Structure formats: C-alpha cells, structure tokens
Amino acid sequence: MDAREGKLVTLTINGKQVTVPEGTKLTDAAEAAGFKIPQFCAHRWLEPLGACRMCLVRIEKMPKLETACTTVVREGMVVTTESDEIRQARKAMLEFHLLNHPLECPVCDKGGECELQDLTEAHGLTKSRYVEDKLARPDAMLTPFLRMNYKRCIMCKRCVRYCEEVTGSHLLKVDERGAWSHIATYGVEGPADYFSGNMIELCPVGAITSELFRFRGRPWELHRTRTVCNQCSVGCSVELHTRQNELLRIVPGVNPYVDDGHICDRGRFAYGYANNLPFSQPMVGKGGERREVSWEEAESIAAGKITEITEKHGANALGLIAGSGLTNEDYVAFRLIAHTHLGTENFFIGEGLIDVSSNPLAILHSMFFDAASISEILQSDLILSVGCDLVEEAPVLALRIGQTLNGSQRKLIGLCAYKPPGYWSPQEHYCYDPGNFLAAAGEIIRAIEAGDTTGRYGGLVERLQQARTAAIIWGQDLLRHRDADKCLLALLKIKYAAYRWREANGMERGHISLNPALRSANATGALVLNNLEFLVRGQPERPERPHATMRGLLKKAAAGEIKLLYLTGINPLMTFIDRSLVERALDAVDFLIVQDVLSNEVTERADLLLPVAPWPCREGTYVNFGWRLQRLHATDIVTNLPSNLEVWNRLLIKLGKGSHSTTPATIFDEIARLMPPISHLTFDTIPETGSLLDFRLDEESMQKVAEEVAKVELDYSRYEPMEGYPLVLVQKIYLFRNSPRMRLSQKMDAVTPEPLAQMHPDDMSEYGVADGQEVTVESVNGAIELIARRCDWVQPGSVVISNYLPGAPTSSLVSVDENITYVRVRPLQ
C-alpha cells in the first residue's frame, strides 16, 4: 500500500466522476461519490470475501454483474450502482438472505441495530415468496459469553474471518455444506479468544449475541455514555449502556488512535460488579465487631485518628497510598492533601513496581521521554516485547500489533522467561534464563557492540541493529522484578548500544522507544503525578527530593514509624511483590483506613472502610499505555456513594484544613496549565479520542540523558543458585484473573484460569510431580498450594505461576530484599 499511496485514479460512478487513491475498493469509491452500496460480508477489518453478493454492480465491458467489495478501482472505469437492474439484483439477494431467516425482530437483541433489518426496510421487501420449511438449529454457546442463534445467521463468515484474520484464535469454523452450512467451534480445549465479544457488533444480524445482555434491553431505550475502559492500561474507548440505574452492556467506543473499535472480552463482559456493589455505607471495626456508620460519623472517626496521631507522633506517622486505577484529578487532590494539608512525606501514588529512586534521571526520562504512542508503536519496523505476554498484559494492543504486522515485512519479536503460550505469540521468540534478564541484557549489549549476530540472541541483535524504528514494550516479568529499575536501565543500555552501532556503521541513528506495559488503567497517570515536579520542570535535572517509594513506605510502617495507613483504591497484599512485608506493615499500624469500591483482603482488615462510587459513575481523566490523555464520563447511574474527591474534601473540612474542589474539571484545568503538552486544553475541550501527552525532549537534552545512562554501572552477572531450591519462580499475569471485579461479575469463573504451578515436563519427572497433582511451591519466604500442570512453553528450571491467585498469591514467596526467588516444588501428600 505504502508505495502506491499518492497515486490517484479517476473513475465514473453513476455518471459522476470521482478521484480516489489507487488501490481503493469500489465500495469505498462509491461511498466517496455519495453512493452507498449495501454489504453484508465485507468489513474494513477483513479481507474481501465476495460471498453475500449484496454489492453487485454493473461495470462497463464486464459480461456479468460484479461484486464491488472485491473490485479495486481502475482508471477510467465506468460503474453503475443505481439502476433497475441493480435494484432488482439487490432485492433478489436480500430475498435469498431472508429465506431461512426467522421473522423475530421484535424479540431479537439486534433489532434496531441490525444491518439486515435496515436493508430489508430500505428495499421494501414486505412479502415472502418462500412457503417452504425454514432450516432451524438449536442455539449453541460459542464461548461462555456468546450465544449463537443459528436461525438468524446469514453465513457472511465475518465471525470466522475475524478469528482467522484478526485475532488468529481460529475459534470458529464452518461445518457442513450448502444451506446446511453453519458456524461451529472446533470443540477442542485451549485458550479461548480474548476478543470474541467483538463478533457481536461484527455480526451484521442478531446471530451472535451477548449471553449477559440477552433479552435485557432494546437498543433504543438505552442511555449511552462514552468513556474509557478501566481494566488495563491500553485504555480502549467504550460505550456504557445503562437503563434504570443499571449498567446493561459495554460496547466499543471506537478510537482510531487506540483500539480501532476492538475491545477485549474482559473490558466488555466484566461489568456485572457495578450492579452488585458490596458496600453502601462506611464501616467501622473489624470482623464481628464491624458495623455500618453514617458518613458524618465516619468522617469524625477518621479526622479524630489523624489529628490524634499527628499530634502524638508527627505528620510523618501518616502513610497514604493511592492505587493506579484512580483518575489524574484524584491524584492531584491526593498529593495536595497528603503533602500540603496533612504535611506527611510518606505518600505514594501507584503500585510501586519500579523504584525510581535509584537513578531518577535516567529512569524517569526513559519513562516519560522515550515512550511512544500506540500509533508509533504500530508503525515501528520492529516491535520487541520483553518479559511480557502481550495478549495477557495489553490485549487490544497485542491484537492491533498482530493486525498491522499481517502480511508486512515488519516484525514482532519476543524476549521472555517463557515462550508465551496460546494462539497469540510473536513470530520470533527468544527465552532468557528465568530470573536472569540482566545477564541476558549484558549478552545482548556485548553482541550489539561487537556486531556479533551468531550468539543465543543473534537474530534479535541483528534486527535491533537493522531496524530504523523499534518499539520495546516491557512487561510484568521485568516490572515485578525487585530490580525493575535495573532492568529498565539495561533496556536503555541496549537502546544506546544499538544507536552507537548504527551510527558507527554509517546508518542514521533511528529511534527506539520504550513503553512499560503497566497493569492498571491509569498506571501511566500515576507515574506522571507521582513525579509531577520533575515533569513540570521538564528538563534533565536531578529531582531535589528523593521520592518516597512504596518499598520504603511499607518498611517504615512495618518498623512502627507509620501509625496510620490510608489506602485508596489499592490492595498491596495482592499488588506489591512482597506479601509478608505488607502483612507486617498492616499488622504494625495502629489504624488502617481503606477507601475503595469493592471488597478485598484489605477492606476486610480495615479499621475504617470508606466506600466510593464505581467507575461508571466516575468523571476525570486517565493516561493510557501510549501516553494518550482521555476523558472518563459518568453514566446516568445515580449513586449515593461519594467520589474519592468528595470523601477527601469532607475529611479536610472535618480536619479544619479548608477545602478543595470536588469537581474534576477545576482540578484538570489547573494541571493542564502546568503541563506544556496539554496546556491548550480544558476539561471540556479534551477531544473524544483524547490528546497525546508528549513530553519528548529536544536532541540536546536527550544527549544529557544518554550521558547519564552511560554513567550507570550495571552488574550483568547471573544470580547464584540456591541450595535446596532448584527452581526459579516466574510470575505471569493473566487477562482473566481472580480480581474483585471478576469475582463480582457474571460468567467470569468460566474463563479464569485455575491456580496452576506450570512446569516443564523434565522438571516434573525430576521432582516427581504428575500433571494435575496438588503441590506445594515453597521458597524461604513462604509456601503456597497449587495444581501442577505440564507445559512445554515453560523453560526447564522454572515454575510459572499467575501472580493473581487469591489464597495463593505468589507475593508470599517473594522477598523485596532478594533479587531472584528460588523455590522448590513438592507433591502434597
């Protein structure tokens, strides 16, 4: 395509001349000329099929009618799309489509947004000539979420092609032949399709419908609110459909810069919790003594405790943490309260996976200034996914990468402690020794410098050297490493080594971007606002005040220095890498305030629980993985729960420390002024597709960063093995994991993986473990019980475990003071 762009073709459609780029489909050319050609099987995501025959047109000099969707425009083509002949043909094709289609629009979920219904009306087909028996086949469940209504299917195969051409899952196929042909699954066990829900809108009729939405509402009576998905950091646009205070379904909102209309099944289907909230009132006390209190009383208790502890132990005895799913406006208010109003230094925003303090300049610069937008990533010659199972960690990004790489010369290469299993995996993959990314990085850097492409990572080295533009996406295996900061510095070193090699070999330097695949919806925003001063100055200088780190904060709490811990939207027992440190911290503090939406381990342990309104009621902004600032909109759901801003404001008033704004708009307008990339925006002028937060620096400043990185000394040696603990723990994140949102939504248990200790077959025989057997996985820090599973994709010498298992969190095996976690696996008697 690229080479042909720019060339134009002129043709005549219904007597009207149009000029379109070469390579344009006739259907699109007609649309550009103002003539809509009906289509069922064609779709912009899919290769043309030419099967439904709705798009028949007359092309001069051709003996038969031709399908416009499969025809590419040619210079001088003369086309008729509106004539008696064409109208007759369309009517005939519609009649064929309707033969076996039931007359049940009034009870069909698609009614009101159905392409078949619309065209039938447009063509005035009111009477059927068909008096024979219609074919019927009982409904089937394609996935736990998708119900197939066979009678309505018009066999356009959009669904099958989506699974083949876009997601690559090959979930669906066609069975049988002729009029009896029908869509079916292969019926084999295996990873389902994480994007299957998109087939609901893709299906032009009501054949594939959502089991969760089935018979729940008619499209025209739903209230629609466009907002941003809050389930991962990709930040797809979604539309929330509500009626009578209930969230009934989520559909894609279509943002070309982010999702292009795809959303993942988690984003689409894990919404039931919003109608199923566990708390409606603040609660005081633990366990059996817990009781509901009024907001008035709750505020008094909180204010009383804060005052008491500040008076007794000083303001630094207050510790505050805000999780990475809050809005930017929440974070601004949070900083203000913690730092200015309460006066404590012990506050932190985010999950604290990366410790910025060790080398703030290099790390922060790479986080802010080397990052790429999603569009830039998609256009890179090389995409390198490091320590990451992209489809689990950033699903729609993975899908779009797969889609743009299809049939192109560009490449996706993986580098990880395991070979990502399942249907979605990089074209080329390299494994490093589990837990030893730094050693691998050392080898890669040496190979790049030496121009040696024969080693273990030879292919990767060569591609890095050759790629004009590359995007590195690094994920959980590095982020959850105790030395995540060192891993990042190593990636930076790889980047600069590649730059130097290219320059030394007479090539233009090119560009390599680095994006962390952070887990939570606004983890990037959390990063921005945890480092605001630094960003506002925007220059490569060292920040004066070393930041409080999550690790430092928890250690202070465990040591008894922090007496009151106030957690907002975070359960560190699950998210922090070292569970025992969090346990000790929680045990040591005198008073625990937890402010959250759903129930989890820390809400259970809170001395004071402050429930807040859920995501569908939230206003504010998020920053996504690709540094796009997007606006959240609240639906029409009325709640009596306050927002984070409201809770904090009331608390401030109670404390007699004045008040701050509770409207995100006011706060946003303040931060926007401080941040050059968005200083032209106000809350109400944020575009629907968002706005890029572009912090990139000029060449000169980047040069300073390069120097800074060069100064860093890294130790690339392998970690020593540990006697008695022969395996390395590898933690992996899954899209469907056992989080509170999942637990409180319908059907999620059907897709959430079991708690598994995934091992290489050789290790299983070595340690006498059978597939499916119950085992304990034990480190010097703790033990968890799991089910062993034989997996070829796991490297020998390691065990791969999901890091989100309630009751068996991998964080209980890990110590924040060790840089690699060794474990042993034993069968349970």
Added chain:
Amino acid sequence: MTEQTKVVMRLDGVGDVHRLDVYEANGGYRALRKALAEMKPEEVIEEVKKSGLRGKGGAGFPAGVKWSFVPKDYPGPKYLACNADEGEPGTFKDRWILENNPHEMIEGCIICAYAVGLSHIYVYCRGEFYEGKRRIEQAAQEAYVKGYLGDNILGSGFSTHLTVHTGAGSYECGEETALLTSLEGGRGHPRIKPPFPASEGAWGMPTVVNNVETLATVPAVIANGAEWHAGMGTEKSKGIKMVCVSGHVERPGIYEVEFGVPISGIICDLAGGVWQGRKLKGYFPGGSSTPVLPPEKAELPYDYESIAEAGSMLGSGAIIAFDEETDVVRMAEVIARFYAWESCGKCTPCREGTRWMLQIYERILKGGGRKEDLDILLSICDNLEFRSLCPFGDAAVGVVRSTINLYRDEYEEYIREHKVYRRKFVPVRH
C-alpha cells in the same frame, strides 16, 4: 457411421498399461524425452498453443494460452494442479485415465511442468477414487525410480516432483480455486477471480490448473506435432474428446471421437442408441450442469460452438440421454438435489437458491405444486445465474430452466392433478 479416434485411449485393450514397462513398450515417455532433449520450454508452450488443444475440464479454455499466462521470471516456486476431482454427474473419463493409463497423464504433467517451469505437480484426486489414487501413486513411484520425476530429470537439469492429494468428497472442489483452497488444507470454498490461479494459485504462487484428460492429451500432441492435432476436429474445436455416454442407451461407456462428429452418431453408432427400442426424449450434452437439449438437436456436430449455439454447453463431455418414458420433473429433482447438497455454501444465492429449488421440486412431487411455482423456479434461476461467486450457481440452474421450457406440460400436469411421485428412496437430508 461415426467412428472413434483413439488418442488418449489408444492403448485401451492392451493389458496392464498402468505399468511403466508396458507403457514404455508402447511408446510411453517418448514425448517427454523429445521435449526435454529437443525443445526449449517456450517451444513446448508454442507447440501446445498451435495444436489448439482446449481444456477438457469444462470450460474449453486453450491449454497453451493458459500456460503462457504464468509469469516467466517469478521469484518463488510455481505449481501444477492436475484436476482429478471428476465429480460432474455423467462424467467418468478421468477415472478411466487414472486407473488405466496413469502414465500418460503423468507424462503430460511433466511436460507441462517443463514448459512452464513448475517445481511441483499436485494431483488433486477425488476422494472416492480409491483405485485411481493407488494407480497414480504407483505410477509416480515407478516414474521416480526411472528418473522421469524428481531432480534432474533424465539428465536434463530440469526437476519437478509429484504429490497426490485426495479430496473429501465434494463436487465443488473440482472448481479450480476451491481445489486450490482445499489443497492448501482449507475448506473447499472457491475464491474470487481475479487473481486467476496462473498468477496467484496454490499458497499464493502461480499455478496451472488443468484437467486430467487435457494433460493426458499433451504427450500425443508433443509426439505427433501440433499440425497433427490441429488437423483433427473443427475450425475452432480442434482435436479429440473422450465422451462419456450414459443414461438410457444400450452401450453406456467412454468413446473418444474427433470434434465435429454428429451427436446422434455418438449416441446411436457408438453407444448403441436409446435402449429397449424407445425414443429419445432429450439429452444433456455435457453433464448435469448443461441445459437439456431436445431430440431435434441431436443432429448437431459435437463441438463447443455448435452446442453453445443450441443453448447448451459441451462441458466435460458427458452425454446423458433419457428416453420417452422418463419422468422429467423427477429427473430434474434428482439433479436439483445434487446441486443443493453439493453447493459449498459460501455465497448466498447458490446456498439458498439451490435448496429453495429443491424444496419446490419436492413439494411438487408430493402433489403440493402451486400454479406460481414454475414462475418462482424460473425467477430463482434468473436471480442465481451469473450472480453467484463461482460457476456452480450457473450450473445449478441449467436443468431447471431447460426442462421447464422444454417439458412445461409435464410440470403442469403434476401441479394441476396433484400427481404424487412414488419414491423408492427417501432422501435423508432436510
């Protein structure tokens, strides 16, 4: 008196021709030796072009012209797909070649591969041809051993290989693009043309698709020269054709004739005429896909042009004759069922239209016909023909439209009198 002109079938009657030694003893692989030793690839294509050899799979497209469409300096591999999926009702000539004269076809394949520069030959064999598949595989084995296949064939420096692939019993897989998709391991669904297989065929590579009989004629064309072949037949339909005669004739079978002989000569002189002394009611000139012609049109010369002019097609060369006692409505229903069951289901008009027509036939034969049914049938034919994705849809309407036009009174009788056809077999699928 119409006589046969045996070319592909010239060794019919010689025992064990499927064996390499017997085939060689009867002049086998001489054409290949000649091509490799004396002719440049372009010269082979030129010779086949000049001979006027036309495809015998149905469309009658000139073989040499098709070969010349394949890009010469294509950077990747190019393939030959030999279409041995013979599924058209009434056609059984390819089966005879596969079982009785496999080396003739293989020799033709190798010559074609040499001429066009094809590195691999895929023989796509109909799934039910158990014997034929075995014979081709044995013959290919022998040819490999003897150095006719494989690397550096007969020391010429030219290499090509052969693989036999069996289908799974779908008529549509005989359509060339469906064949390629099925060969690739996909569902037997046709693809939109263009691109034509000669530019983008199997696995996206340029691919020649030719019928078994077409390829089996090639050795004779090379051995005897283009003029010899062009000297037979008519002006536009040159050469010979294996004609499968079936239906109500005394001696059904395969008869190889020059194009241009009278059709009545094939039916009467060669196949022994209509059986039991009955009269001819009509016939399909080229298999079940071709419109039925009335007895008055049995005097036509047997060539593509004359039959087309009469409103039908020579097709794959299968004459199905039916006698005066035939229940035409029932006959049409049988064929309509074939098309309904064999439609691949990819495109809407064919998928839906073929079953609709079958349902109407079934209702008429049960005594439930309505006055408007014939108009509806004809209008389904109009809506389906030339509007489906592949020519299957056109094939499905031939019998319906032609029998309604020729024997309308029989249809009307069924409808008027609510006549019921007494079935011997009940079709299973609904």
